[in-house]
Amino acid sequence: MKDQKRAMRFGLVTVAMWSTVASAFKLALAHVSPLQLLFFASLASCLTLAAILAATGRLGQLRRLTRAQWRRSLFLGALNPFLYYTILFAAYDLLPAQEAQPLNYTWAITLSLLAVPMLGQKLRGRDLIAILVSYCGVVVIATHGDLLGMRFASPSGVALALVSTVIWALYWILGTRDDRDPVVGLLANFLCSLPLTFLAVLCFSDPFPGSWPGLAGAAYVGVFEMGLAFVTWLTALKCAENAARVANLIFLSPFCSLLLIHFLVGEAILPSTVVGLGLILAGLGVQRLGR
Numbered sequence: 230m231k232d233q234k235r236a237m238r239f240g241l242v243t244v245a246m247w248s249t250v251a252s253a254f255k256l257a258l259a260h261v262s263p264l265q266l267l268f269f270a271s272l273a274s275c276l277t278l279a280a281i282l283a284a285t286g287r288l289g290q291l292r293r294l295t296r297a298q299w300r301r302s303l304f305l306g307a308l309n310p311f312l313y314y315t316i317l318f319a320a321y322d323l324l325p326a327q328e329a330q331p332l333n334y335t336w337a338i339t340l341s342l343l344a345v346p347m348l349g350q351k352l353r354g355r356d357l358i359a360i361l362v363s364y365c366g367v368v369v370i371a372t373h374g375d376l377l378g379m380r381f382a383s384p385s386g387v388a389l390a391l392v393s394t395v396i397w398a399l400y401w402i403l404g405t406r407d408d409r410d411p412v413v414g415l416l417a418n419f420l421c422s423l424p425l426t427f428l429a430v431l432c433f434s435d436p437f438p439g440s441w442p443g444l445a446g447a448a449y450v451g452v453f454e455m456g457l458a459f460v461t462w463l464t465a466l467k468c469a470e471n472a473a474r475v476a477n478l479i480f481l482s483p484f485c486s487l488l489l490i491h492f493l494v495g496e497a498i499l500p501s502t503v504v505g506l507g508l509i510l511a512g513l514g515v516q517r518l519g520r
Contacts, residue, residue, distance in 0.1 A: 231470045239465035240475040243458050248485035250454040251330040252493040254321045257446025263318035264434040266447050268426045271310050271419055273451025278416040281460055290413045298409060299417065305407070306422035309400040310455060315429070317393040323386030326490045327498055328370050331506040332387065334483055336394035337513055338363045343398050359516035366508030367391070374501030411463055419455070477517075480510055 257266050282288040294302075321329045338360055344350040352360075371387045372380060381387060407414050430436045438444065469475045483506055491498050 232468050233470040233474070236465045236467075236469035236475050237478075239461045239468065240478045243462040243465060244478050244482045244485070246453045246458040246461070247479075247482045249489060250450060250458075251321075251326045251486045252489045253446055253449050253454070254318065254329075255326040255490070255494050257443055257450060258318065258322050260440040260443030261438045261447060262434045263315060263322050264426070264430045265436070265438045265443065266318050266450065267310065267314045268423075268430045268436070269444055269447035270314070270451035270455060271423055271426055273448045274310070274455035275416060275419050275423065275451075277452045277456030278412060278419065278460075281456070282412060282416065287410060287413060290410060291417065294409070294413075294417060299421070301407065302414070302417035303421040305400060305404060305414075306418035306420070307425060308396055308403070309422075310419060311422040311425045311429075313393055313396040313400060316389050316396060320386050320389035320393060323383050324390065325496050326494055327487060327496050327502045328382075329386065329390050330486055330490070331370055331483060331502065331509055332367060332390035333394065334506075334509050334513070335363055335367060335391065336397045337516065339391075339394040340398035340401065341516065343395070343402055347399075347402050355515055355518070359512040361512075362515060363509045363512030366505040366510075366512065368505075369501050369508060370505035372501070373499060374504070412460060415459060473517075480514070483510065 254266075261269075279288060282290070317329075317333065320332075324332075341350075341352070341356050342360070345352060367387075368376065371382065371384075373382055404414075409417070427436065465475050466472055487498055487502070487506070490496050
């Protein structure tokens with residue numbers, strides 16, 4: 230049943246969870262490697278999604294997936310969580326959280342660019358303005374406001390953060406053809422990615438970090454960022470009488486996240502970060518108004 234108040238409550242809960250993840254990434258990465266964080270977070274996410282499906286009587290749908298659907302999950306799981314979070318966590322490892330988090334929000338702009346060759350969509354004037362404004366924000370953040378010198382504080386970190394948006398956008402474009410229950414499909418993708426992640430940890434890291442703060446951080450990321458937030462956001466959209474009002478809540482998350490980054494991680498928020506984030510969100514706003 231449609232219930233806008235219930236939808237807004239679920240939306241706000243989701244935004245609250247999203248607002249904590251940048252801090253959680255950075256705090257966890259102080260104790261574990263990016264691949265260790267990905268493996269244990271993916272494991273926690275699988276358990277969380279399985280528990281949700283079991284509680285709602287849908288866990289049996291996993292057994293009814295066809296071979297073609299499992300092959301699709303193997304491909305999608307290689308994109309997300311394996312490739313996407315490997316790159317994203319590496320970016321967070323190189324960049325301050327206050328820089329990596331706003332850069333990640335440009336995925337919606339990347340999505341509009343990829344939709345041109347992959348979905349046959351056309352870029353409108355508003356889209357071009359949104360792209361220009363948002364990527365001006367990226368430059369402001371990446372150069373710490375030194376636009377004349379154009380000296381990037383961490384070129385590798387910025388590049389990884391932007392590449393992660395390409396992977397994320399590609400994952401969602403390909404996922405539009407997936408007709409499975411969204412939570413069932415996500416769990417299947419994560420299950421298929423676990424062997425890839427474990428193999429990567431064996432080859433390039435240590436599968437047993439032995440750090441309880443790191444493992445606790447990974448569990449938090451898996452439960453909330455990769456698990457519950459997806460389900461509560463879907464619930465919010467399903468309940469919404471006006472989905473646009475719910476979707477607009479995402480603009481609260483990055484600013485709340487900056488506050489938490491300051492108080493939990495201890496980063497001094499730079500003026501260039503605030504200005505750059507404002508430009509990125511302005512670009513996203515222009516894009517949304519056009520739709």
